[in-house]
Amino acid sequence: MTVGSAPSIPHYQPPPPTKQQLDYADLAIIDLAKAATPEGRAELAGLARDAMRDIGFFYIVNHGLSPHETERVFDIADVPFSHVSDKEKLAYTGNILETGTDQGYKPRQYWNIDGGVKDQVENYVINRDVTKRQHPEALRPFLPELSNFARKNHDILHTVLRLLAIGLEIPEDTFVNQHGWDADGETYVRFMKYYPRTAEEEEKSKQVWLKGHTDFGTITILWSQPVSALQILSPDGEWRWLRHIDNALVINAGDCMEFISGGFYKATIHRVIQPPEDQRGYTRLGVFYFCNPDNDVVLETVSGSSVLERLGIKRSFIDDDTPTAGTWLRGRIAAYGKTQLSQGQQKGVEEEVLNGAVVRHYN
Template identity: 65%
Template sequence: MTIDTKPPVPHYVPAPPTQENLTYADLGIVDLAKASTAEGRAELATTARDALHNIGFFYIINHGLSKPETERMFDIADVPFSQVPDQDKPTYHAKIIEAGSYQGYKPRQYWHVNGGVQDEIETYNIHRNVSKKQHPQELRPYLPGIAEFTRHNHDILNTILRLLAIGLELPEDAFVNQHGWDSENECYIRFMKYYPRTAEDEEKAGQVWLKGHTDTGSITILWSQPVSALQILSPDGQWKWIRHVDNALVVNAGDCMEFLSGGFYKATIHRVIQPPVDQQQHTRLGIIYFASPDENVKLLPASGSPVLDRVGIRRRFEDDNAPTVESYRKGRTASYGKTTLKQSEDKGIEVEVVSGVVVKHYN
């Protein structure tokens, strides 16, 4: 893929990588340069399978965009935040509670984080069909490039889904067929900007910017950026940082993939916290592709998997009570950061029930 260099866009200057000595998670690397052959996909499927079964995250390299092309996409990602006047943004606010959708702006201080502190995160979310909603005037010149970029992300998604199907010894298109480009689903690009908080709010919130959570959809594709803040809850029970890898992707499974894989692929708990000291005065700009299966898919374990026949299915609900993607997605979207959570018997864990599924949040 080639990202068009026109029209010009103001350059976003990210923070330099941290120099602090952090404890990083050890993640597998999937090299998409090997994905063009059946032999290469078989090799990559083993890496992806083990990563999502044991940890829930992995890196992707050689994804098809050069470093300058990726940098231009980050420049474009900043446009909704730095170029659109604040007074114009409410026109494009997402109907998060009303429609259970993030399409449009999520303003700052919308989610409750911890200790009475609201978030300082602004997001702008664009459906994979970029013409589905109207966008701010300042962003419109870049929509053709965003459309190409979104399609490229979906192509990467399809490759990931094929690898995960191979890992379960299913037909390669088993999961691809549940994520149609032209189907009714909520696959979208999120541009996401974190702003520094006051020292008082950091103390009240315990340095947490987003509570530990699992993603709602099937696969999340995060374009790596240099501000360290993302952590995962590793299998040993410790929070570990995700290392920035230049021009790489960070991939994780969400709840829908965990359900569809009978618990084999783990929706790993992750959180965002205050960056290291040498990055704390910088904004953190992110680009994420959130993939979700088609709205009418019932979240049942894949049938016909020899792997699941051997290891068994880990159920979060009985098959007869399985929600559809639409009901589960809308419920999670509308409730996140807005509902009063109940304290679990386990220290530091709060819970809510969405479409019959117990959803946990971690402080």
């Protein structure tokens, strides 16, 4: 990803992986190097289909970035948090509630978590077109690298979308055509930094840092990092940890993928909790690529899938009320962590209704 004489940058040293024995989720590992040929994609499509249908998460290895290049990305990811003053951050803070977009900074203590406790997560979000907004001065020298990084992630996204289309027995580019690089949309790089909380905050929130939720878009690409805190709700109803794999990606489906696949691919519920004891006190730096359909894509179930025809197509919306991706995403982004939730029928589940769909939060 880096070329020539890239600007120098302080090295971000990640914490060591946990040594505690945790109950890890058993996820498929997809070798993306095999996707270069039709035969390889056909093989991987079966793995991706089963993983995304049964669990909603899988790993990717051999994605095209070397360990050194990935390390460089994390060095850059720490810049907006550690090398920008609080005063300058204010100038680049997004108006999430009014705009329904979270580009720019999201400050700590913005989201409501539980028990009167707010989050300790700081975000910096960059549209895949890095020129759409101004950025803090310290980050500007790295914008060419971030643009290249976003493009690389988008290529990975398109490969994943092709595999999932093959799994539904529809043309390979069906989902790719809904996720253009140059289209108007909310696909972006997100850097997240979680800060340790007080013992009182941990007790009041039951050690939950982000409640169980589904992501809003189609696919989320998470660059694996060593602080254990992410858990998924497994099909048997148990919360299980995500294992860190060096230089691997964690892929999961979101709401929009569940909508357009007729419920075949699951938007899996996941949460973030207090790390294991030997990692407490560290910050947790995350690098993500949140992938959403183009804003004008109507979130209707894809047509022409013999798989869905055999199983029975499930529609999430009444046809006339089906929102576009832009409408859905703006509503979800604006509401997250800010709206008053109501108690659902299931214990520990809170609900809200957005665009006619029930959105659930798990605690």
